[in-house]
Amino acid sequence: MFWISIIILILSNLFWIYQAIDNAVSMSYYRDSCEDYQSDMVELKRILDTKKTKEAAINFLEQYKVTYDSLSKGEEFIIHLNSFYMTFDKNGQLKSSETL
Helix, strand or coil, X not given: CHXXXXXXXXXXXXXXXXXXXXXXXXHHHHHHHHHHHHHHHHHHHHHHCCCCEXXXXXXXXXHCCCCCEEEEECCEEXXXXXXXXEEECCCCEEEEEEEC
């Protein structure tokens, strides 16, 4: 019975060591993907800031199949992406582009 307890203790400790290593590796991959996502969004914002009309921005987003949300708020039209949004006036001209 004693040896069975020792074996179970060793196996459970090996399991916890594996879990700790797996969590560390997962966190590393998560951090890298977040950095890649952030740099991609900065680049997308830089490109979209050159699109001065609502139609040009929407055409660009649809051409490259970028997921976005849009809404009308009074006379403004807002295109919302995950980390920034663009506001257009009633004439469809870019009014502002702000990071969240």
